[in-house]
Amino acid sequence: PAVYPTPDERRDVFKGAISDGLDLSGWDVRKALKLLRIPNPSLHEWIKSPIVYRADAVFALLFGLLASEFYNEERSFRHYLSMARENHRAYLRGERVRLKKYLYVLRPLLACRWIQRGLGAVPMRFDTLVDALVEDIGLRFHIAVLVARKRAGEELDEAQHIPPLDAFIEAELARLGALAPANQPAADPEKLNHFFREFCLAEAA
Numbered sequence: 001p002a003v004y005p006t007p008d009e010r011r012d013v014f015k016g017a018i019s020d021g022l023d024l025s026g027w028d029v030r031k032a033l034k035l036l037r038i039p040n041p042s043l044h045e046w047i048k049s050p051i052v053y054r055a056d057a058v059f060a061l062l063f064g065l066l067a068s069e070f071y072n073e074e075r076s077f078r079h080y081l082s083m084a085r086e087n088h089r090a091y092l093r094g095e096r097v098r099l100k101k102y103l104y105v106l107r108p109l110l111a112c113r114w115i116q117r118g119l120g121a122v123p124m125r126f127d128t129l130v131d132a133l134v135e136d137i138g139l140r141f142h143i144a145v146l147v148a149r150k151r152a153g154e155e156l157d158e159a160q161h162i163p164p165l166d167a168f169i170e171a172e173l174a175r176l177g178a179l180a181p182a183n184q185p186a187a188d189p190e191k192l193n194h195f196f197r198e199f200c201l202a203e204a205a
Contacts, residue, residue: 013028014027039072039075045122045124047063047067048123059199066195069187070186070187070192074182074183076115076121077115077116080108081112084109084112084176088173092105092161092166096158096159096160099149102146103126107126109169109172111129113129114129115181116176127147130143139168142162142164
């Protein structure tokens with residue numbers, strides 16, 4: 001947890017490179033609590049990350065429980081759908097496309113499917129989404145090829161469109177855009193204040 005020895009505003013975003021293959025980024029506790037109130041889907045993904053380098057076990061448990069109360073399916077659905085639309089418009093509308101950009105559209109679309117099926121907070125791992133949500137064998141093949149090439153370090157330069165992926169994306173954008181997720185009441189923001197006072201300020205005392 002962060003410690004606040006002065007009332008001055010300090011930088012609340014942390015970024016830096018640890019090595020050539022590993023970057024560090026994150027938020028201080030106060031900013032993270034503000035993002036829970038929005039709520040911010042990326043924060044929920046980070047909390048569920050299958051890879052943990054280092055953690056304060058007590059803090060991680062309590063913060064995770066708090067986050068689960070503030071997870072909002074409606075807002076998360078709209079967030080991922082908006083991301084899919086924007087990435088599709090920005091990257092996949094030309095005569096030729098950067099192949100890796102397909103993944104930038106597929107992931108938020110599958111996240112929407114995950115939420116629609118009531119599976120809870122969206123997992124970070126793309127292969128988890130594909131395994132659970134993509135039933136079409138041909139579609140799975142084209143996705144697997146892209147993922148394998150990306151993991152192999154290929155740049156995935158510009159190329160012709162992949163019609164099966166285009167068809168799936170167009171259909172899902174239309175289908176998901178016609179859905180109207182039920183409004184979900186927000187959790188009590190006082191719980192965020194209580195967590196900050198009881199956990200963070202107590203640590204600083």
